[in-house]
Amino acid sequence: MKLRPRDLPLLVAAIVLVTAFAAGALRYDHFASVAVVRNLLVDNAFLGVAAVGATFVILSGGIDLSVGAVMAFTGVVVAALVERGGVHPGIAIAIALALGAAFGLLQGAIIRGFALPAFLVTLAGMFLARGMAFAVEPQSRPIRHPFVATTLNESATIALPLGETSTTIPLTVSIGAVTFVVAWFVLRQTPFGRRVYAIGDDLQGATVLGLPVAATTIAVYAISGFLSALAGVVFVLYQQAGDPTACKGLELDAIAAVVIGGTLLRGGVGSVVGTLIGVLIYGLIQTIITFEGTLSSWWTRIVVGALILAFVAAQRGLERVGRRLADA
Amino acid sequence: MLAARGLRKRFGPVLALDSVDLEIRPGEVLGLMGENGAGKSTLIKCLTGLHRPDAGTIERDGRPITLRSPRDAEALGVSTVHQEVHLIPHATVAENICLGREPRRNWLLGGSIRWRRVRERANAALARLGLALDVRREVSTLPLAIRQLVAIARALDIEARTLILDEPTSSLDRDEVERLFSTLRRLRGEGLGIVVVTHFLDQVYAIADRIAVLRDGRLVGAALAASLPRAELVAMMVGRAIAPAAARASSEAERPRAAALSARGLRRRGALDGVDLDVAAGEAVGLAGLLGSGRSETLRALFGADPIDEGAIEVSGRRHSIRSPGAAMRLGLAFLSEDRRGDGILPSLSVRDNLITALQAQRGILRRVGRREAAALADRLIASLRIKAPSASTPIARLSGGNQQKVLLARWLATDPRVLLLDEPTRGIDIGAKADVLALVASLREKGLAVVFVSSELEELAAACGRVVVLRDRRSVAQLRGADVDPSAMLAAVAAAPEGGARD
């Protein structure tokens, strides 16, 4: 297949990922091991799910700042329903997912219906969801229900014959993986997915071409809300608690991963494969910094900041190169 | 049959449509004519659900219908290509043609798109226009004319009963127009009702069975093409008599003079392959050639919009390497590009602000163009180019397509350039305005400007230019001057060599 200019950022991201991994493997013993990779996936599954939601929104030319707050909100809703309300965790999770989707749908409807900037509406949504999280549970509440601790977290795992003993892949990672595959399918293979790209690329054009612009926009925010809630559930399974202060600013990490993965912030160009690479790069930087030992965790932020700048600058350059290639 | 009954549409102070009645009959091509701003596009937008009329009804087969969006119109079998080509830039040609109506697998397979079918359908739609093209290419990488053809192919992809084309030929060359027309004739034979908007008289007489004329939002008349003499049609459109095309460029321009701009051996990979060009102060030089022969590319290279790989450019006898449009502007160059939606219009700014942007850029941000100066300048330009706008503070997006084009031309005149590079300056503007633009070019030339003029209309080149450089396969191959500057000689020179068929 011919390399298209728009695939270049993705290629660069993949090269960065491989290089970073190779550098880690050369520098530290035990770095290139199944356990390290497994932990990387386990520790970043919730970020991955949230970043998939952010990919939809950003591709459509929008932004969603409410992700972290919705995650915390759904987390405490699950905890409260299960531990205080005696609801079965399965049902509690279903309710939380529905609430997240409804919240996103509402945001989308307001953005579209009143022609308001997504930035403002989801900023308000962020405060609202965070506030509601505190209203439901002022403090972190552990979840001790056996269905969560045992059934979901221990039984629903996949054992892979890798490493010295076999490696178990927890449910959270499976959820993340399924999310990525489904999102890839929807964005790449369905008419709805192509509409998401179209409205992000040229909103006016999409309207004139007769695409259902309003419905698509609203659906994108509903998906983002749903995936935020799902990321919240993954986080609950990972932490076994619902915490109203959790995931502050996580939406920005998700956006960072999306941008590093080569998706353009102005919409229309990018892919969920890139987002996967972006999330892995993000997790890998964290892992390397942990291995380094002497560096504190805020170094992750510094490196991510530098990477984003480098990527945005590189994308600019690549666009020019791409245009020249296309002309030729 | 699709019909408008008493349609009225008002934009603020402008009554864009005033009780317009129109019938689009099956098996007939209707030519819709009118000056810039007459209301043609507005009428079409009302018929296709982009605008809601303030009054009046739209009927399909005698029953009144309400169109809330372009989707509604499409569902009723009305397929449209709008004046400004709307495609999704980063999607492929195939996707653009099938977008919103992709063939899908059944729901068990997730309703996924059958990409192979998409590509086949796109190829088939393009083949109807005689176009072979890699449908996997991104639309943003294609030249404007091809994009226009892709938009038309998209309109042909559905089983429409009514096909509406708003200035579909504005960037097409003769062959492409001919192929489009033969497709339209076939579709007419199949019983489609077709509407074509165009400013070209030859074209309307070549394709239309009936001609309807709008002026200032009102339908001034409709008649069978065969029984409507040209002069009468023009009179209906403009409501005034039009002087014949601007006087032939005087042979005075032949006197040898120092070149204001001169280029030698311009090369750029994939775009130019050896172009020489000289233009003196007070001279208008035309660039003739087929689409893809390097006309626009030459202008872009001269203006520093695309870097050149090789070659020398001299301005007023001194060699310069023009690396950016900013550098070109400081040397007194001005460039009107052919893609006005892509690189020119600042849609939410007023006509006045659009007019002064180039001047402001030329001066730099420290020397602001004052309010009063801007107002005076805008008024003068609006008057001298007869730009039809409610006021200078109207957002430019509210102007009709042709009037937007005039604003862009005026924008460059505001910078008081020494060399004017014009790429299809008359595209999309009506005959009255076309004569105005040609007259303007003549007067600018007389004032001592050097003008490089690109046009696909050979008559226009003949009228405006004293000398014509012929481009073929991205290089300059011939020069015509004096009596040789006439359409048939140009056509012979342009078509002299094998054309090489493939265009992309």
Ligand SMILES: Nc1ncnc2c1ncn2[C@@H]1O[C@H](COP(=O)(O)OP(=O)(O)OP(=O)(O)O)[C@@H](O)[C@H]1O
């Ligand atoms: N969205 C809008 N808002 C305000 N005014 C508008 C808008 N669209 C069109 N107009 C005005 O309505 C009038 C008719 O415009 P229209 O685009 O229909 O002209 P047209 O006949 O298509 O001209 P052209 O040949 O230049 O394309 C013009 O005066 C224009 O300024």
Ligand SMILES: [Mg+2]
């Ligand atoms: Mg128009």
